[in-house]
Amino acid sequence: MSEYPRLLQTVLDTTDPRRLAEFYRRLLGLAYRPGDEPPADGAPEEPDWLVLRSPDGTNRLAFQLVDRLPRTTWPSHDVPMQAHLDLTVPDTGELARQRRRAEELGAELLLDRSDDPEEPLFVFADPSGHPFCVFVSAAP
Template identity: 80%
Template sequence: MAEYPRMLHTVLDTTRPRELAEFYRRLLGMSYRPGDEPPADGTPDRPDWLVLRSSDGVNRLAFQQVDRLPRTTWPEHDVPMQMHVDFTVPSLAELHRQRERAESLGAELLLDRCDDPDEPLYVFADPSGHPFCVFVA
């Protein structure tokens, strides 16, 4: 018997599961759980649940269909973040490179703190409006 529950994956609500899954798949180099891949013939699909896995086959992120998703107003607190995901990179040069990648994939820059001497970082919103950070660890 396990002493503690094991975290399976983090689930993000979205009105567009495939679009958001594709954003994170490309941003993080992940792959779909078998059976969750886009249709091979390119036909549109409307999944209500998708899972991405890391290269070692571990579920990491899931995407759940919702009818509406009010976007956070962070840094204002009218609609709080409720949750965000942090990602790290090893250097300032890589931080800048990842900013370009994230924006080219559809992320919106919310905060630029790349000149912070203690913890350079960017805060982005993904295509569904979820905040995420990329910082130098």
């Protein structure tokens, strides 16, 4: 028995679980938990909970249906972000490539600090409005 609880996954609220799950599935190269995949026949669906896993089967992100989700006003604090995801890349070339990918997948650029010599980064909003950062980091 462990002395500490284990973090299973990070859960994001959304008014459209499939759309947000698809965004992160494609952005991060994740896969659906068995049974959470979109219907093969394209039938309409309204999932209220979906889980994405890494290739080794570890849960990473889950998406929970909510009726409404006020969009953060960051960098203003009228509606704070409360939490965000940090994603890292090894260099500025990859940072630029990931910016293009994120925007093609539906992310909105909120801040461009790619010229920062100490920590080049972009801050985006995902399709549900959750902020996330992509930055150059040498940390593992």
